[in-house]
Amino acid sequence: xxxxxxSLALLLVAxxxxxxxxxxxxxxxxxxxxxxGLAAGEVNLTITSNTSCNIDTNVTFGTSGKPGGLWILSxxxxxxxxxxxxxxxxxxxxxxxxxxxTGNTNINITLLTNYNASTFLGGPxxxxxxxxxxxxxxxxxxxxxxxxGCRGLNESWFYINETVRPMHICTNLTWQDANDMLTIExxxxxxxxTPAGGKTATITITCTQVA
Amino acid sequence: xxxxxxNKTIVVLVVLTVIISVLSTMVVLTEVSNMKxxxxxxxxxxxxxxxxxxxxxxxxxxxxxxxxxxxxTLEILPDR
Numbered sequence: 001x002x003x004x005x006x007s008l009a010l011l012l013v014a015x016x017x018x019x020x021x022x023x024x025x026x027x028x029x030x031x032x033x034x035x036x037g038l039a040a041g042e043v044n045l046t047i048t049s050n051t052s053c054n055i056d057t058n059v060t061f062g063t064s065g066k067p068g069g070l071w072i073l074s075x076x077x078x079x080x081x082x083x084x085x086x087x088x089x090x091x092x093x094x095x096x097x098x099x100x101x102t103g104n105t106n107i108n109i110t111l112l113t114n115y116n117a118s119t120f121l122g123g124p125x126x127x128x129x130x131x132x133x134x135x136x137x138x139x140x141x142x143x144x145x146x147x148x149g150c151r152g153l154n155e156s157w158f159y160i161n162e163t164v165r166p167m168h169i170c171t172n173l174t175w176q177d178a179n180d181m182l183t184i185e186x187x188x189x190x191x192x193x194t195p196a197g198g199k200t201a202t203i204t205i206t207c208t209q210v211a
Numbered sequence: 212x213x214x215x216x217x218n219k220t221i222v223v224l225v226v227l228t229v230i231i232s233v234l235s236t237m238v239v240l241t242e243v244s245n246m247k248x249x250x251x252x253x254x255x256x257x258x259x260x261x262x263x264x265x266x267x268x269x270x271x272x273x274x275x276x277x278x279x280x281x282x283x284t285l286e287i288l289p290d291r
Contacts, residue, residue: 005216012224016231023235030242042264049269052277061285073285085285097281120283186283196289206278 052103053173053207057140059186060093062086067190074187075140095140096185099205101149101175106210109150109173109182110166115201117160123193130189131160131201135169140183147181149174157187160201172210 003011061073064083071082075096078087088094101107117130134157137148150170158167170182184203 005218005221008221009216009224012221012228015228016224019228019232019235023239026239027242030239030246042266044266045268047267047269051275053279055279055281058281059283061283063286063288065288066290067287097283103277188283188285190285190287194287196287198286199284201283203281203283204278205281206276208276 047104049105049209050103051105051107051207051209052101053107053109053205054100054102055205056098056100057092057095059095059097060086061088061188062091062094066196067192067194070189070191072187072189075185076134076136092141096136096183097203097205098140099169099173099182099184099207101173101180101207103207103209104175106175107173107207108171108210109169110206110208111160111169111184112166112204112206113160113201114162115160116162117189119162120160120199120201121188121190122195122197122199123191125191125193128159128161132157132187133160133167134158134185134187136183136185137181138183139181140185147177147179149176149179150182153182160186160203166206169205173207 059075061075061079062085064085067083071079071085073079073082073085073088075088075094078089079085080087086094099109111133115131117128118126120126120131134155135150135153136155137150137153139146151172151174153170161167169184173182174180
């Protein structure tokens with residue numbers, strides 16, 4: 001069946017009308033969606049502060065025979081010539097005691113112990129300066145250059161003494177990962193009168209959020 | 212007898228239909244693209260009436276001391 005040109009013209013006009021109508025409907029729908037896309041959004045993010053610290057390393061000077069004289073062992077020294085005790089510059093086991101701020105707040109660090117030179121080492125010759133500590137910035141192996149975090153640190157030797165409660169180590173150790181470390185070095189003096197045997201001093205580190 | 216429409220007129224209508232269809236498609240596509248950009252702009256600037264809010268709050272916790280213990284050890288062997 002052949003269609004007349006008139007019929008074809010009507011169909012084409014209808015096609016034009018449908019195309020225009022479809023376009024208008026599409027634009028109208030898009031505008032409605034656009035209005036929805038303009039709605040305000042809100043993001044809530046809550047972070048809880050966390051005070052946390054960790055003692056990364058203990059200190060082990062090692063084992064040796066009785067000293068023939070005055071031997072001064074130090075975690076920041078080689079201890080060369082002092083029997084078989086460890087070279088603490090090369091032996092990680094006797095690096096200083098690393099304290100790591102693992103939280104997200106600045107912390108105040110104090111030290112408590114029930115030991116002093118006499119109770120730690122024993123013997124009649126032990127004096128208060130035979131067991132000392134020194135706070136230094138950064139990690140035990142890097143000192144001051146690797147992750148130093150303590151602001152206003154007073155780097156001077158102090159006596160480890162149970163009567164000072166607590167001993168103040170650092171008033172403000174920061175928490176950012178690049179600057180969150182502190183090391184306590186130890187110095188122990190033994191002599192011919194120091195009794196043989198294993199000697200252990202327990203050190204308690206307390207971390208408190210800086211106000 | 213009724214006069215039919217000429218072939219020339221039909222051709223013109225076909226061309227017109229194609230042009231309108233193509234133009235309509237282009238208009239719709241342009242609007243879609245503009246709507247995406249507008250949405251981003253609105254979220255960022257709020258100049259069109261929309262607003263975004265971000266709340267960041269760091270809650271303090273009670274200052275409970277924490278810490279741990281370490282040890283300093285050495286051993287002196289007895290005389291042989």
